[in-house]
Amino acid sequence: MAIRFDSFYAREFIKENDLKGLVPQVASAHEMLHAHAGLGNDFLGWLTLPTDYDKAEFARIKAAAAKIRQDSDVLVVIGIGGSYLGARAAIEFIKGQHYNALRGDAPEIYFAGNSISGAALHDIMALCKGKRVSVNIISKSGTTTEPAVAFRVLRSYLEQQYGEKEAASRIYCTTDRARGTLKQLADEKGYECFVIPDDVGGRFSVLTAVGLLPIAAAGIDIDRLMAGAAAAAEDYCDPDPAKNDCYAYAALRNAFYRKGKSVELLVSYEPRFTMMAEWFKQLFGESEGKDHKGLFPASVIFSTDLHSMGQFIQDGSRIMFETVVAFDHSDADITVEEEQQNGDGLNFLAGKPLSYINQKAFEGTVLAHTDGGVPNLVIHVEKPDEENLGRLIYFFEKACAISGYMLGVNPFDQPGVESYKKNMFALLGKPGYEAQKAELEKRLGQA
Numbered sequence: 001m002a003i004r005f006d007s008f009y010a011r012e013f014i015k016e017n018d019l020k021g022l023v024p025q026v027a028s029a030h031e032m033l034h035a036h037a038g039l040g041n042d043f044l045g046w047l048t049l050p051t052d053y054d055k056a057e058f059a060r061i062k063a064a065a066a067k068i069r070q071d072s073d074v075l076v077v078i079g080i081g082g083s084y085l086g087a088r089a090a091i092e093f094i095k096g097q098h099y100n101a102l103r104g105d106a107p108e109i110y111f112a113g114n115s116i117s118g119a120a121l122h123d124i125m126a127l128c129k130g131k132r133v134s135v136n137i138i139s140k141s142g143t144t145t146e147p148a149v150a151f152r153v154l155r156s157y158l159e160q161q162y163g164e165k166e167a168a169s170r171i172y173c174t175t176d177r178a179r180g181t182l183k184q185l186a187d188e189k190g191y192e193c194f195v196i197p198d199d200v201g202g203r204f205s206v207l208t209a210v211g212l213l214p215i216a217a218a219g220i221d222i223d224r225l226m227a228g229a230a231a232a233a234e235d236y237c238d239p240d241p242a243k244n245d246c247y248a249y250a251a252l253r254n255a256f257y258r259k260g261k262s263v264e265l266l267v268s269y270e271p272r273f274t275m276m277a278e279w280f281k282q283l284f285g286e287s288e289g290k291d292h293k294g295l296f297p298a299s300v301i302f303s304t305d306l307h308s309m310g311q312f313i314q315d316g317s318r319i320m321f322e323t324v325v326a327f328d329h330s331d332a333d334i335t336v337e338e339e340q341q342n343g344d345g346l347n348f349l350a351g352k353p354l355s356y357i358n359q360k361a362f363e364g365t366v367l368a369h370t371d372g373g374v375p376n377l378v379i380h381v382e383k384p385d386e387e388n389l390g391r392l393i394y395f396f397e398k399a400c401a402i403s404g405y406m407l408g409v410n411p412f413d414q415p416g417v418e419s420y421k422k423n424m425f426a427l428l429g430k431p432g433y434e435a436q437k438a439e440l441e442k443r444l445g446q447a
């Protein structure tokens with residue numbers, strides 16, 4: 001198996017009956033999902049997306065990516081939350097964290113519009129200077145403030161550099177099929193548009209144009225990515241968690257939640273996984289964190305964070321379990337050389353590849369943390385390639401849906417995200433929010 005779930009290091013924390021008791025609930029969550037009978041059932045497009053996608057649009061994505069690779073030194077991807085995390089995570093998973101420095105003949109790719117920081121946007125504008133630039137603006141609603149503001153800045157820059165007509169040929173717009181301010185603007189200006197299907201929510205959208213265009217522009221094989229996801233869709237459809245790794249993972253995280261754990265710590269020993277963990281945190285956090293329920297998703301990269309968070313994990317409040325994403329094979333390695341002087345005392349490692357030393361770090365840590373009362377689940381990934389990335393994306397998406405239904409929440413909405421937006425709009429004086437403004441300013445002590 002290219003992906004294998006292993007609960008060996010959790011065995012002392014979970015009794016067989018804990019899991020047996022959950023089997024009917026997993027089956028019922030499975031039934032709700034596949035019969036489209038559960039909450040949020042109009043957002044299940046992601047379930048069949050790996051095979052049931054718009055092939056004509058897929059071909060247009062590849063053509064646009066080829067054009068960007070040929071006529072651009074820089075691609076700025078504008079989006080926030082589900083409209084950027086998946087693409088960034090996928091690019092770093094395949095190409096590593098230093099993608100922009102080591103990219104070969106692919107364009108540099110920068111992500112903008114995922115904060116309201118003037119300094120961050122200023123840096124991206126500086127990185128664009130003197131280079132051939134294209135922009136991919138991604139927003140399902142087409143109205144989100146962060147990407148809209150960044151797009152206004154980038155659009156004006158491109159129009160000044162190239163004139164309105166050529167700027168339009170360098171702007172790619174990924175949004176709703178028909179609705180929203182962005183779609184309206186794109187139609188007026190003649191930008192090439194890609195569709196975010198109505199039935200796919202932001203955090204489940206990485207295998208639509210949202211993720212696929214930037215991923216393909218980075219030179220990653222999106223056919224293999226979709227093939228991996230399609231294989232996972234086939235592998236993870238047995239309702240019995242004993243025969244379905246994805247459901248076994250969903251059931252066990254639910255079992256830990258019931259036993260009082262409140263944090264799931266996603267762990268990897270590969271820095272290239274940092275953004276995948278950010279994507280995971282949005283996926284599970286936004287899907288499960290509602291009605292005052294849900295595991296808080298957190299993440300660390302080891303051994304790096306053993307030197308910052310290791311003390312707490314080993315010895316602090318017993319609130320968490322760990323889910324380790326472990327790579328069985330690395331695509332690049334370095335072996336420690338023998339030195340005659342052995343001044344640094346490292347000859348006991350001579351001839352050993354770093355992947356071996358990293359594996360021993362994992363084994364030592366898993367034993368220490370389980371000794372400290374922290375259960376460990378492990379998701380083994382054979383190697384970091386496109387197929388396995390597709391598999392892993394689908395594994396987590398489906399586990400999240402099953403887990404959310406087991407928790408009794410709607411895993412496909414995000415009502416809580418709106419509260420800050422309303423307040424921010426009122427405080428900024430957006431038309432229509434006048435009544436709230438005075439009241440909020442009073443609460444802030446500004447009236």
Ligand code: PA5
Nearest residue numbers: 081082083139140141144202203
């Ligand atoms: O998962 C989600 O729905 C959110 O994270 C959205 O992706 C995010 O808020 C951006 O929204 P939009 O694509 O409408 O700009």
